[in-house]
Amino acid sequence: MRIDLKKMCFAATTAVAVVPLGQANAYESGSPGTQVPPGIAIGNTTAATPGTGIYMFDQFWTYQAKIVGPGAPNVGGAATTVNVNAATPGFLFVPGWTFLGATYDAVIVQPFANADTGAPVSTMKTGVHNTFVVPVELSWKLGQSGFFVKTGLGIGVPDGTISGVNGLGNVGNPWWTFRPELIVSYLNEGWNLTAAFYYETNTRNSITNYRSGDVLDSEFAVTKQFGKWTLGVLGYYVAQVGNDSSSAFYGNAISANRFHEGAVGGLVGYNFGPVQLNVFGFREVSAGASGGSPTPFVTDRAAVTQGYKLFANVSYRMWAPDPPVTPIKPQIFK
Structure with a gap:
């Protein structure tokens, strides 16, 4: 088996580590708000695709936040905490x-999560989130310019x-999610300048018939390699761009018709050879909800979370095709 480390991609996928609970009450009351939490992929994503093979990645992350917005619950003036x-x-x-x-490439991710919300909400959730699959990603290399463009479609399965x-008493969501993507990268001399855009739309909750509005997620990275080290700055801005559609289950009440979050952060990575480690984090500098x-x-029950996220991601190639064998020409002596 041949391992080509130069082609090994620490940015294994645009769908890396999808886990719920990025927002609180930004959509249907009790839902996470987005299938893929903002910022979770940009620390590992480029528009380029690694060499032929099967790659695995393991990502661990934590989110410490408070619920903000006009409808944010509190006790004695203290904001409600969220821990994921x-x-x-x-x-x-x-x-x-x-x-x-x-x-062409394809991705499958299976998230596991634990989340708790402080008083007066006082919830505890532990379980398996919806499987996230990207059956098709296509990456184009634009000549020798250093630019790459990738597009694909991610699907959240309600399992x-x-x-x-x-249906929202635990970390799973009783609806399908569809998440088309567009990623553009400039990769040259150790530089990585990447902009990634995701549009997330959901089907109706199969139990309540509530449908959460569409979301646009924009994420950005500027990083530079220094030998085995990688350093850089990151950011994201996510906003709900479509209205919720309520149902008789809630008396046609809406949790939030709009929310937004903006964050800045940084990344440190190290290439151990067969394994790449990336550690990155964000501070959400703005957040709001309405409608x-x-x-x-x-008068407005809308709310959203605002806090800090920290990620650690390891990735490695599990298998690569053996190099072709060059036949040895027989030597003839006279």
């Missing part, structure tokens, strides 16, 4: 196929741990 810890193993498959001049009267239906206690 998650692990997400996944696989990237690069069979060596090409289509329309692009390199996670689902419980409760509305929630009024209650007897608040």
